[in-house]
Amino acid sequence: MQQIIILVLVCLVGYRVVKRVRSNFSWSQLQTRRLMFRIGLFSAIGILFMSQSGFSTISVVSDVLGILVGAALGVAGAALTAFERRGTGLYFKANAWIGSVVTALFVGRLAYRGYEMATMSHEGGWSYSFNAGGSEWASGLLLIMFAYYVVYYTLLLKQGKQAAVRLN
Template sequence: MQHMGPTLGIALLVGFMIYRRTKRTIGLQKIVPSRLIFRIILFGVLGCMFLYLGVLHPINLVADGIGLICGLVLGHYAIKHTQFERQSDGMYYRTHLWVNIAVLALLVGRIAYRLLVMSSQGPVPGDPSANPMQLYGKDPWTIGIFFVLVSYYIRFFVFLLSKGK
């Protein structure tokens, strides 16, 4: 119960990010190179941090690799089905809706499952692994799904950056 505040804060932040991502998924989107570069760097740094944590837990390395491969395959499929339009004020694109929905559903489903499991178990007094942030790092499924997102978005954003030039 003592970790309810941070867990709720993380859930609200993730919910807001998912809302924004879903809103951007539908319709034409302008290619803005500065945003794409920022997102590539952000996902790259987060991916490197979790990859480093994966070295500490060898089973997570397997999940990292599987997640990276699945994300690259999804990214390749999305790239093949992305539509582009050149308008007077720049280049626009429309992403493949079903791939984005699948990636978001994986993320939302896994986070909801982890929050449900964490809330039903409750922390064990004196247990250092009772910290919710540490629990995310020890779960290979969550880490694997995170790497699906990392590799998908980095691959897709690099492609958009090259296409926008």
């Protein structure tokens, strides 16, 4: 049963990663409610990972560095985003390089965690924790992605309003 659950999770995450990669190279419609929902979701998940990573010095430094790197990538990504009006909708195209780097960090971290779970069993079964194998840097890597999307989507909403006025 556990393998079925893991397979379903892998398929769901794989589906979202494929959609994310496709969106790095295509135009997407700017939908305010969807972006606001994503900002809230990524903020909540980021806070969850940060709170579960522990409060050792290395863990706090990792989390802060992850947030700073993610925020910097979000600012750079928003600055390099293009806008276009199509009919009544406003569309945006993210910078493919920055989006790909963030996606690669996430996929790499996820693949490493999957490998670690498969090779290091705890009491004969799979173990799970937010900071993989006691690594205090793990949540910082994930916080790069969460901070990136929170900052990027926030700036995207702001720039979208400006672009809508400019492109009318």
